[in-house]
Amino acid sequence: MEMKRCCSCGEEKAHSEFYLNRGRPSGSCKACRAKQDKARKAAKSGPRKVARKEKLVLAEKGLKRCGDCKAIRPKTTEFFGRSTRSEDGWLHMCKACESAYRAALWAKNREKNLAQQAQARRDAGVPERKPAQSTEERNRKARERERQRRLDPAKGEELRRMQRERFKSNREVLLQRQRDYNRRNPEKIREQNARSRARRLQVEGEYTGSDLKRILIAQDFKCFYCGDVVKNASRAWHADHFIPVARGGTNHPDNIVIACADCNLSKGKKLPWEWRPERFPPPTERFTP
Ligand SMILES: [Zn+2]
Ligand SMILES: [Zn+2]
Ligand SMILES: [Zn+2]
Structure with missing residues:
Protein backbone atom coordinates (compact mmCIF):
# COMPACT_ATOMS: atom_id res chain seq x y z
CA MET A 1 0.00 0.00 0.00
CA GLU A 2 1.21 3.43 -0.89
CA MET A 3 2.04 5.53 2.19
CA LYS A 4 2.29 9.24 2.73
CA ARG A 5 4.21 11.16 5.40
CA CYS A 6 2.15 13.63 7.47
CA CYS A 7 3.76 17.06 7.46
CA SER A 8 2.56 17.71 11.00
CA CYS A 9 3.10 14.58 13.08
CA GLY A 10 5.75 13.13 10.77
CA GLU A 11 4.27 9.62 10.74
CA GLU A 12 3.86 7.53 7.59
CA LYS A 13 0.18 6.77 7.06
CA ALA A 14 -2.10 5.22 4.44
CA HIS A 15 -3.71 7.61 1.95
CA SER A 16 -7.10 6.92 3.50
CA GLU A 17 -5.80 8.61 6.66
CA PHE A 18 -5.68 11.95 4.83
CA TYR A 19 -8.60 14.18 3.85
CA LEU A 20 -9.07 14.58 0.09
CA ASN A 21 -8.01 17.93 -1.31
CA ARG A 22 -8.32 18.37 -5.08
CA GLY A 23 -6.40 21.61 -4.95
CA ARG A 24 -3.17 19.82 -3.96
CA PRO A 25 -0.92 17.94 -6.42
CA SER A 26 -1.12 14.77 -4.28
CA GLY A 27 -4.92 15.06 -4.17
CA SER A 28 -4.98 15.06 -0.36
CA CYS A 29 -4.04 17.27 2.58
CA LYS A 30 -0.47 17.62 3.83
CA ALA A 31 -1.42 16.78 7.39
CA CYS A 32 -3.23 13.64 8.46
CA ARG A 33 -6.94 13.45 9.42
CA ALA A 34 -6.17 12.94 13.12
CA LYS A 35 -3.98 16.03 13.23
CA GLN A 36 -6.45 18.19 11.27
CA ASP A 37 -9.41 17.06 13.37
CA LYS A 38 -7.49 17.98 16.49
CA ALA A 39 -6.59 21.41 15.14
CA ARG A 40 -10.21 22.09 14.14
CA LYS A 41 -11.52 21.06 17.53
CA ALA A 42 -8.98 23.28 19.27
CA ALA A 43 -10.00 26.25 17.12
CA LYS A 44 -13.66 25.61 17.93
CA SER A 45 -13.17 25.54 21.68
CA GLY A 46 -10.46 28.21 21.87
CA PRO A 47 -11.11 31.19 24.14
CA ARG A 48 -11.93 33.55 21.24
CA LYS A 49 -14.41 31.12 19.72
CA VAL A 50 -16.07 30.53 23.10
CA ALA A 51 -16.35 34.27 23.71
CA ARG A 52 -17.80 34.73 20.23
CA LYS A 53 -20.36 31.98 20.74
CA GLU A 54 -21.38 33.43 24.10
CA LYS A 55 -21.76 36.84 22.50
CA LEU A 56 -24.22 35.42 19.96
CA VAL A 57 -26.21 33.52 22.59
CA LEU A 58 -26.41 36.62 24.78
CA ALA A 59 -27.30 38.88 21.86
CA GLU A 60 -30.24 36.61 21.07
CA LYS A 61 -31.57 37.27 24.57
CA GLY A 62 -30.91 41.01 24.25
CA LEU A 63 -27.96 40.80 26.65
CA LYS A 64 -24.28 41.72 26.49
CA ARG A 65 -21.24 41.07 28.67
CA CYS A 66 -19.21 44.11 29.74
CA GLY A 67 -15.65 43.71 28.48
CA ASP A 68 -14.37 45.49 31.57
CA CYS A 69 -16.24 44.27 34.67
CA LYS A 70 -17.53 41.11 32.88
CA ALA A 71 -21.09 41.59 34.20
CA ILE A 72 -23.98 40.56 31.89
CA ARG A 73 -26.47 43.38 31.34
CA PRO A 74 -29.39 44.06 28.98
CA LYS A 75 -28.27 45.54 25.70
CA THR A 76 -30.16 48.80 26.25
CA THR A 77 -29.14 52.43 26.47
CA GLU A 78 -29.59 52.22 30.22
CA PHE A 79 -26.61 49.87 30.54
CA PHE A 80 -24.48 50.45 27.41
CA GLY A 81 -23.50 53.45 25.33
CA ARG A 82 -23.86 53.35 21.55
CA SER A 83 -20.81 53.22 19.32
CA THR A 84 -20.57 53.74 15.58
CA ARG A 85 -17.22 51.99 15.43
CA SER A 86 -18.00 48.63 17.08
CA GLU A 87 -19.32 45.60 15.24
CA ASP A 88 -22.62 45.38 17.16
CA GLY A 89 -23.18 49.14 17.48
CA TRP A 90 -22.65 49.19 21.24
CA LEU A 91 -19.70 50.25 23.35
CA HIS A 92 -17.67 47.27 24.63
CA MET A 93 -17.94 48.35 28.28
CA CYS A 94 -21.04 48.96 30.41
CA LYS A 95 -22.11 52.45 31.42
CA ALA A 96 -20.84 52.02 34.99
CA CYS A 97 -17.36 51.11 33.70
CA GLU A 98 -17.57 53.81 31.05
CA SER A 99 -18.31 56.54 33.56
CA ALA A 100 -15.53 55.27 35.85
CA TYR A 101 -13.17 55.35 32.88
CA ARG A 102 -14.29 58.84 31.86
CA ALA A 103 -14.05 60.10 35.43
CA ALA A 104 -10.48 58.82 35.68
CA LEU A 105 -9.63 60.43 32.36
CA TRP A 106 -11.25 63.69 33.42
CA ALA A 107 -9.47 63.72 36.78
CA LYS A 108 -6.13 63.27 35.02
CA ASN A 109 -6.61 66.66 33.31
CA ARG A 110 -8.78 68.24 35.99
CA GLU A 111 -7.36 71.77 35.93
CA LYS A 112 -7.44 72.01 32.16
CA ASN A 113 -10.96 70.59 31.99
CA LEU A 114 -12.30 72.97 34.65
CA ALA A 115 -10.82 75.97 32.82
CA GLN A 116 -12.33 74.72 29.55
CA GLN A 117 -15.77 74.28 31.11
CA ALA A 118 -15.70 77.74 32.66
CA GLN A 119 -14.72 79.23 29.30
CA ALA A 120 -17.52 77.36 27.52
CA ARG A 121 -20.02 78.65 30.09
CA ARG A 122 -18.80 82.23 29.65
CA ASP A 123 -18.99 81.86 25.84
CA ALA A 124 -22.58 80.57 26.09
CA GLY A 125 -23.52 83.39 28.46
CA VAL A 126 -24.61 81.00 31.22
CA PRO A 127 -24.81 82.84 34.54
CA GLU A 128 -22.08 81.97 37.09
CA ARG A 129 -23.12 79.05 39.24
CA LYS A 130 -22.73 79.10 42.98
CA PRO A 131 -20.81 76.16 44.43
CA ALA A 132 -23.10 73.13 44.85
CA GLN A 133 -24.90 72.80 48.17
CA SER A 134 -24.84 69.58 50.12
CA THR A 135 -28.14 67.74 50.48
CA GLU A 136 -28.21 68.50 54.22
CA GLU A 137 -27.70 72.20 53.54
CA ARG A 138 -30.48 72.24 50.97
CA ASN A 139 -32.89 70.37 53.25
CA ARG A 140 -32.03 72.67 56.16
CA LYS A 141 -32.81 75.74 54.05
CA ALA A 142 -36.07 74.21 52.81
CA ARG A 143 -37.13 73.42 56.38
CA GLU A 144 -36.24 76.99 57.41
CA ARG A 145 -38.35 78.45 54.58
CA GLU A 146 -41.24 76.19 55.52
CA ARG A 147 -40.98 77.34 59.16
CA GLN A 148 -40.94 81.00 58.15
CA ARG A 149 -43.96 80.47 55.95
CA ARG A 150 -45.92 79.03 58.83
CA LEU A 151 -44.83 81.76 61.26
CA ASP A 152 -45.51 84.65 58.93
CA PRO A 153 -47.78 84.07 55.91
CA ALA A 154 -46.84 87.46 54.40
CA LYS A 155 -43.13 86.63 54.62
CA GLY A 156 -43.89 83.18 53.21
CA GLU A 157 -45.63 84.76 50.24
CA GLU A 158 -42.61 87.02 49.72
CA LEU A 159 -40.23 84.07 49.80
CA ARG A 160 -42.36 82.19 47.31
CA ARG A 161 -42.41 85.19 45.01
CA MET A 162 -38.60 85.46 45.17
CA GLN A 163 -38.28 81.75 44.33
CA ARG A 164 -40.57 82.18 41.32
CA GLU A 165 -38.53 85.18 40.15
CA ARG A 166 -35.32 83.22 40.45
CA PHE A 167 -36.81 80.39 38.43
CA LYS A 168 -38.15 82.72 35.73
CA SER A 169 -34.83 84.53 35.29
CA ASN A 170 -33.07 81.25 34.58
CA ARG A 171 -35.94 79.15 33.29
CA GLU A 172 -34.39 77.38 30.30
CA VAL A 173 -31.20 76.37 32.11
CA LEU A 174 -33.11 75.06 35.13
CA LEU A 175 -35.65 73.18 33.02
CA GLN A 176 -32.88 71.57 30.98
CA ARG A 177 -31.08 70.61 34.18
CA GLN A 178 -34.28 68.99 35.44
CA ARG A 179 -34.80 67.12 32.15
CA ASP A 180 -31.21 65.86 32.19
CA TYR A 181 -31.65 64.66 35.75
CA ASN A 182 -34.92 62.87 34.89
CA ARG A 183 -33.33 61.11 31.94
CA ARG A 184 -30.39 59.94 34.02
CA ASN A 185 -32.51 58.73 36.95
CA PRO A 186 -35.62 56.91 35.70
CA GLU A 187 -35.95 54.93 38.96
CA LYS A 188 -35.97 58.14 40.98
CA ILE A 189 -38.80 59.54 38.90
CA ARG A 190 -40.80 56.34 39.32
CA GLU A 191 -40.15 56.54 43.03
CA LEU A 212 -36.55 48.84 42.22
CA LYS A 213 -32.92 48.36 41.18
CA ARG A 214 -32.53 45.56 43.73
CA ILE A 215 -35.73 43.84 42.52
CA LEU A 216 -34.62 44.22 38.88
CA ILE A 217 -31.31 42.52 39.62
CA ALA A 218 -32.99 39.79 41.73
CA GLN A 219 -35.32 39.06 38.79
CA TRP A 237 -40.75 47.90 32.45
CA HIS A 238 -43.36 48.61 35.06
CA ALA A 239 -43.23 48.37 38.84
CA ASP A 240 -46.23 46.07 39.34
CA HIS A 241 -48.16 45.73 42.60
CA PHE A 242 -48.54 41.96 43.00
CA ILE A 243 -51.72 42.64 45.00
CA PRO A 244 -53.07 45.77 43.26
CA VAL A 245 -53.39 48.89 45.38
CA ALA A 246 -57.03 49.11 44.33
CA ARG A 247 -57.53 45.67 45.95
CA PRO A 253 -41.20 46.63 48.37
CA ASP A 254 -42.32 43.04 49.06
CA ASN A 255 -45.56 43.72 47.14
CA ILE A 256 -43.61 45.07 44.14
CA VAL A 257 -42.44 42.98 41.18
CA ILE A 258 -40.97 44.13 37.88
CA ALA A 259 -43.21 43.30 34.93
CA CYS A 260 -43.11 43.99 31.22
CA ALA A 261 -45.64 46.53 29.99
CA ASP A 262 -47.82 43.82 28.38
CA CYS A 263 -48.16 41.74 31.55
CA ASN A 264 -48.64 44.79 33.78
CA LEU A 265 -51.36 46.26 31.60
CA SER A 266 -53.06 42.91 31.04
CA LYS A 267 -53.10 42.23 34.80
CA PRO A 281 -53.90 29.48 42.80
CA PRO A 282 -56.22 31.47 45.08
CA PRO A 283 -55.09 31.57 48.74
CA THR A 284 -57.91 29.31 50.00
CA GLU A 285 -56.88 26.51 47.63
CA ARG A 286 -53.24 27.10 48.30
CA PHE A 287 -53.39 26.89 52.07
CA THR A 288 -56.09 24.31 52.80
CA PRO A 289 -54.52 20.90 53.50
ZN1 LIG B 1 -0.24 13.35 11.30
ZN1 LIG C 1 -18.73 47.02 33.27
ZN1 LIG D 1 -44.30 39.97 30.99
Whole structure:
Protein backbone atom coordinates (compact mmCIF):
# COMPACT_ATOMS: atom_id res chain seq x y z
CA MET A 1 0.00 0.00 0.00
CA GLU A 2 1.21 3.43 -0.89
CA MET A 3 2.04 5.53 2.19
CA LYS A 4 2.29 9.24 2.73
CA ARG A 5 4.21 11.16 5.40
CA CYS A 6 2.15 13.63 7.47
CA CYS A 7 3.76 17.06 7.46
CA SER A 8 2.56 17.71 11.00
CA CYS A 9 3.10 14.58 13.08
CA GLY A 10 5.75 13.13 10.77
CA GLU A 11 4.27 9.62 10.74
CA GLU A 12 3.86 7.53 7.59
CA LYS A 13 0.18 6.77 7.06
CA ALA A 14 -2.10 5.22 4.44
CA HIS A 15 -3.71 7.61 1.95
CA SER A 16 -7.10 6.92 3.50
CA GLU A 17 -5.80 8.61 6.66
CA PHE A 18 -5.68 11.95 4.83
CA TYR A 19 -8.60 14.18 3.85
CA LEU A 20 -9.07 14.58 0.09
CA ASN A 21 -8.01 17.93 -1.31
CA ARG A 22 -8.32 18.37 -5.08
CA GLY A 23 -6.40 21.61 -4.95
CA ARG A 24 -3.17 19.82 -3.96
CA PRO A 25 -0.92 17.94 -6.42
CA SER A 26 -1.12 14.77 -4.28
CA GLY A 27 -4.92 15.06 -4.17
CA SER A 28 -4.98 15.06 -0.36
CA CYS A 29 -4.04 17.27 2.58
CA LYS A 30 -0.47 17.62 3.83
CA ALA A 31 -1.42 16.78 7.39
CA CYS A 32 -3.23 13.64 8.46
CA ARG A 33 -6.94 13.45 9.42
CA ALA A 34 -6.17 12.94 13.12
CA LYS A 35 -3.98 16.03 13.23
CA GLN A 36 -6.45 18.19 11.27
CA ASP A 37 -9.41 17.06 13.37
CA LYS A 38 -7.49 17.98 16.49
CA ALA A 39 -6.59 21.41 15.14
CA ARG A 40 -10.21 22.09 14.14
CA LYS A 41 -11.52 21.06 17.53
CA ALA A 42 -8.98 23.28 19.27
CA ALA A 43 -10.00 26.25 17.12
CA LYS A 44 -13.66 25.61 17.93
CA SER A 45 -13.17 25.54 21.68
CA GLY A 46 -10.46 28.21 21.87
CA PRO A 47 -11.11 31.19 24.14
CA ARG A 48 -11.93 33.55 21.24
CA LYS A 49 -14.41 31.12 19.72
CA VAL A 50 -16.07 30.53 23.10
CA ALA A 51 -16.35 34.27 23.71
CA ARG A 52 -17.80 34.73 20.23
CA LYS A 53 -20.36 31.98 20.74
CA GLU A 54 -21.38 33.43 24.10
CA LYS A 55 -21.76 36.84 22.50
CA LEU A 56 -24.22 35.42 19.96
CA VAL A 57 -26.21 33.52 22.59
CA LEU A 58 -26.41 36.62 24.78
CA ALA A 59 -27.30 38.88 21.86
CA GLU A 60 -30.24 36.61 21.07
CA LYS A 61 -31.57 37.27 24.57
CA GLY A 62 -30.91 41.01 24.25
CA LEU A 63 -27.96 40.80 26.65
CA LYS A 64 -24.28 41.72 26.49
CA ARG A 65 -21.24 41.07 28.67
CA CYS A 66 -19.21 44.11 29.74
CA GLY A 67 -15.65 43.71 28.48
CA ASP A 68 -14.37 45.49 31.57
CA CYS A 69 -16.24 44.27 34.67
CA LYS A 70 -17.53 41.11 32.88
CA ALA A 71 -21.09 41.59 34.20
CA ILE A 72 -23.98 40.56 31.89
CA ARG A 73 -26.47 43.38 31.34
CA PRO A 74 -29.39 44.06 28.98
CA LYS A 75 -28.27 45.54 25.70
CA THR A 76 -30.16 48.80 26.25
CA THR A 77 -29.14 52.43 26.47
CA GLU A 78 -29.59 52.22 30.22
CA PHE A 79 -26.61 49.87 30.54
CA PHE A 80 -24.48 50.45 27.41
CA GLY A 81 -23.50 53.45 25.33
CA ARG A 82 -23.86 53.35 21.55
CA SER A 83 -20.81 53.22 19.32
CA THR A 84 -20.57 53.74 15.58
CA ARG A 85 -17.22 51.99 15.43
CA SER A 86 -18.00 48.63 17.08
CA GLU A 87 -19.32 45.60 15.24
CA ASP A 88 -22.62 45.38 17.16
CA GLY A 89 -23.18 49.14 17.48
CA TRP A 90 -22.65 49.19 21.24
CA LEU A 91 -19.70 50.25 23.35
CA HIS A 92 -17.67 47.27 24.63
CA MET A 93 -17.94 48.35 28.28
CA CYS A 94 -21.04 48.96 30.41
CA LYS A 95 -22.11 52.45 31.42
CA ALA A 96 -20.84 52.02 34.99
CA CYS A 97 -17.36 51.11 33.70
CA GLU A 98 -17.57 53.81 31.05
CA SER A 99 -18.31 56.54 33.56
CA ALA A 100 -15.53 55.27 35.85
CA TYR A 101 -13.17 55.35 32.88
CA ARG A 102 -14.29 58.84 31.86
CA ALA A 103 -14.05 60.10 35.43
CA ALA A 104 -10.48 58.82 35.68
CA LEU A 105 -9.63 60.43 32.36
CA TRP A 106 -11.25 63.69 33.42
CA ALA A 107 -9.47 63.72 36.78
CA LYS A 108 -6.13 63.27 35.02
CA ASN A 109 -6.61 66.66 33.31
CA ARG A 110 -8.78 68.24 35.99
CA GLU A 111 -7.36 71.77 35.93
CA LYS A 112 -7.44 72.01 32.16
CA ASN A 113 -10.96 70.59 31.99
CA LEU A 114 -12.30 72.97 34.65
CA ALA A 115 -10.82 75.97 32.82
CA GLN A 116 -12.33 74.72 29.55
CA GLN A 117 -15.77 74.28 31.11
CA ALA A 118 -15.70 77.74 32.66
CA GLN A 119 -14.72 79.23 29.30
CA ALA A 120 -17.52 77.36 27.52
CA ARG A 121 -20.02 78.65 30.09
CA ARG A 122 -18.80 82.23 29.65
CA ASP A 123 -18.99 81.86 25.84
CA ALA A 124 -22.58 80.57 26.09
CA GLY A 125 -23.52 83.39 28.46
CA VAL A 126 -24.61 81.00 31.22
CA PRO A 127 -24.81 82.84 34.54
CA GLU A 128 -22.08 81.97 37.09
CA ARG A 129 -23.12 79.05 39.24
CA LYS A 130 -22.73 79.10 42.98
CA PRO A 131 -20.81 76.16 44.43
CA ALA A 132 -23.10 73.13 44.85
CA GLN A 133 -24.90 72.80 48.17
CA SER A 134 -24.84 69.58 50.12
CA THR A 135 -28.14 67.74 50.48
CA GLU A 136 -28.21 68.50 54.22
CA GLU A 137 -27.70 72.20 53.54
CA ARG A 138 -30.48 72.24 50.97
CA ASN A 139 -32.89 70.37 53.25
CA ARG A 140 -32.03 72.67 56.16
CA LYS A 141 -32.81 75.74 54.05
CA ALA A 142 -36.07 74.21 52.81
CA ARG A 143 -37.13 73.42 56.38
CA GLU A 144 -36.24 76.99 57.41
CA ARG A 145 -38.35 78.45 54.58
CA GLU A 146 -41.24 76.19 55.52
CA ARG A 147 -40.98 77.34 59.16
CA GLN A 148 -40.94 81.00 58.15
CA ARG A 149 -43.96 80.47 55.95
CA ARG A 150 -45.92 79.03 58.83
CA LEU A 151 -44.83 81.76 61.26
CA ASP A 152 -45.51 84.65 58.93
CA PRO A 153 -47.78 84.07 55.91
CA ALA A 154 -46.84 87.46 54.40
CA LYS A 155 -43.13 86.63 54.62
CA GLY A 156 -43.89 83.18 53.21
CA GLU A 157 -45.63 84.76 50.24
CA GLU A 158 -42.61 87.02 49.72
CA LEU A 159 -40.23 84.07 49.80
CA ARG A 160 -42.36 82.19 47.31
CA ARG A 161 -42.41 85.19 45.01
CA MET A 162 -38.60 85.46 45.17
CA GLN A 163 -38.28 81.75 44.33
CA ARG A 164 -40.57 82.18 41.32
CA GLU A 165 -38.53 85.18 40.15
CA ARG A 166 -35.32 83.22 40.45
CA PHE A 167 -36.81 80.39 38.43
CA LYS A 168 -38.15 82.72 35.73
CA SER A 169 -34.83 84.53 35.29
CA ASN A 170 -33.07 81.25 34.58
CA ARG A 171 -35.94 79.15 33.29
CA GLU A 172 -34.39 77.38 30.30
CA VAL A 173 -31.20 76.37 32.11
CA LEU A 174 -33.11 75.06 35.13
CA LEU A 175 -35.65 73.18 33.02
CA GLN A 176 -32.88 71.57 30.98
CA ARG A 177 -31.08 70.61 34.18
CA GLN A 178 -34.28 68.99 35.44
CA ARG A 179 -34.80 67.12 32.15
CA ASP A 180 -31.21 65.86 32.19
CA TYR A 181 -31.65 64.66 35.75
CA ASN A 182 -34.92 62.87 34.89
CA ARG A 183 -33.33 61.11 31.94
CA ARG A 184 -30.39 59.94 34.02
CA ASN A 185 -32.51 58.73 36.95
CA PRO A 186 -35.62 56.91 35.70
CA GLU A 187 -35.95 54.93 38.96
CA LYS A 188 -35.97 58.14 40.98
CA ILE A 189 -38.80 59.54 38.90
CA ARG A 190 -40.80 56.34 39.32
CA GLU A 191 -40.15 56.54 43.03
CA GLN A 192 -41.43 60.14 43.17
CA ASN A 193 -44.51 59.33 41.07
CA ALA A 194 -45.29 56.27 43.17
CA ARG A 195 -44.89 58.28 46.35
CA SER A 196 -47.25 61.03 45.29
CA ARG A 197 -49.79 58.47 44.05
CA ALA A 198 -49.49 56.60 47.36
CA ARG A 199 -50.00 59.81 49.30
CA ARG A 200 -53.06 60.66 47.24
CA LEU A 201 -54.58 57.20 47.73
CA GLN A 202 -53.28 56.94 51.31
CA VAL A 203 -51.61 53.60 50.58
CA GLU A 204 -49.49 52.08 53.30
CA GLY A 205 -45.73 51.68 52.82
CA GLU A 206 -43.31 53.00 50.24
CA TYR A 207 -40.57 51.74 47.93
CA THR A 208 -37.52 53.60 46.64
CA GLY A 209 -35.58 53.71 43.39
CA SER A 210 -32.90 51.55 44.94
CA ASP A 211 -35.57 48.97 45.90
CA LEU A 212 -36.55 48.84 42.22
CA LYS A 213 -32.92 48.36 41.18
CA ARG A 214 -32.53 45.56 43.73
CA ILE A 215 -35.73 43.84 42.52
CA LEU A 216 -34.62 44.22 38.88
CA ILE A 217 -31.31 42.52 39.62
CA ALA A 218 -32.99 39.79 41.73
CA GLN A 219 -35.32 39.06 38.79
CA ASP A 220 -32.32 39.03 36.46
CA PHE A 221 -33.89 41.81 34.35
CA LYS A 222 -36.80 39.56 33.40
CA CYS A 223 -40.54 40.12 33.68
CA PHE A 224 -41.84 38.43 36.85
CA TYR A 225 -44.80 36.94 34.98
CA CYS A 226 -43.68 35.99 31.46
CA GLY A 227 -39.90 35.88 31.91
CA ASP A 228 -39.17 38.15 28.95
CA VAL A 229 -36.10 40.34 29.31
CA VAL A 230 -37.28 43.84 30.18
CA LYS A 231 -35.92 46.61 28.01
CA ASN A 232 -35.04 50.24 28.63
CA ALA A 233 -35.65 51.17 32.23
CA SER A 234 -37.38 54.45 31.58
CA ARG A 235 -40.23 52.93 29.56
CA ALA A 236 -40.59 49.27 28.91
CA TRP A 237 -40.75 47.90 32.45
CA HIS A 238 -43.36 48.61 35.06
CA ALA A 239 -43.23 48.37 38.84
CA ASP A 240 -46.23 46.07 39.34
CA HIS A 241 -48.16 45.73 42.60
CA PHE A 242 -48.54 41.96 43.00
CA ILE A 243 -51.72 42.64 45.00
CA PRO A 244 -53.07 45.77 43.26
CA VAL A 245 -53.39 48.89 45.38
CA ALA A 246 -57.03 49.11 44.33
CA ARG A 247 -57.53 45.67 45.95
CA GLY A 248 -55.84 46.51 49.24
CA GLY A 249 -52.18 45.84 48.29
CA THR A 250 -49.50 47.96 49.95
CA ASN A 251 -46.62 49.95 48.56
CA HIS A 252 -44.08 47.91 50.53
CA PRO A 253 -41.20 46.63 48.37
CA ASP A 254 -42.32 43.04 49.06
CA ASN A 255 -45.56 43.72 47.14
CA ILE A 256 -43.61 45.07 44.14
CA VAL A 257 -42.44 42.98 41.18
CA ILE A 258 -40.97 44.13 37.88
CA ALA A 259 -43.21 43.30 34.93
CA CYS A 260 -43.11 43.99 31.22
CA ALA A 261 -45.64 46.53 29.99
CA ASP A 262 -47.82 43.82 28.38
CA CYS A 263 -48.16 41.74 31.55
CA ASN A 264 -48.64 44.79 33.78
CA LEU A 265 -51.36 46.26 31.60
CA SER A 266 -53.06 42.91 31.04
CA LYS A 267 -53.10 42.23 34.80
CA GLY A 268 -54.50 45.67 35.57
CA LYS A 269 -56.51 45.75 38.79
CA LYS A 270 -57.03 41.99 38.89
CA LEU A 271 -55.74 39.84 41.73
CA PRO A 272 -53.08 37.39 40.50
CA TRP A 273 -55.53 34.46 40.83
CA GLU A 274 -58.22 36.29 38.92
CA TRP A 275 -55.73 37.00 36.16
CA ARG A 276 -53.89 33.66 35.90
CA PRO A 277 -55.48 31.14 38.26
CA GLU A 278 -53.45 28.27 36.79
CA ARG A 279 -50.20 29.93 37.80
CA PHE A 280 -51.33 31.65 41.02
CA PRO A 281 -53.90 29.48 42.80
CA PRO A 282 -56.22 31.47 45.08
CA PRO A 283 -55.09 31.57 48.74
CA THR A 284 -57.91 29.31 50.00
CA GLU A 285 -56.88 26.51 47.63
CA ARG A 286 -53.24 27.10 48.30
CA PHE A 287 -53.39 26.89 52.07
CA THR A 288 -56.09 24.31 52.80
CA PRO A 289 -54.52 20.90 53.50
ZN1 LIG B 1 -0.24 13.35 11.30
ZN1 LIG C 1 -18.73 47.02 33.27
ZN1 LIG D 1 -44.30 39.97 30.99
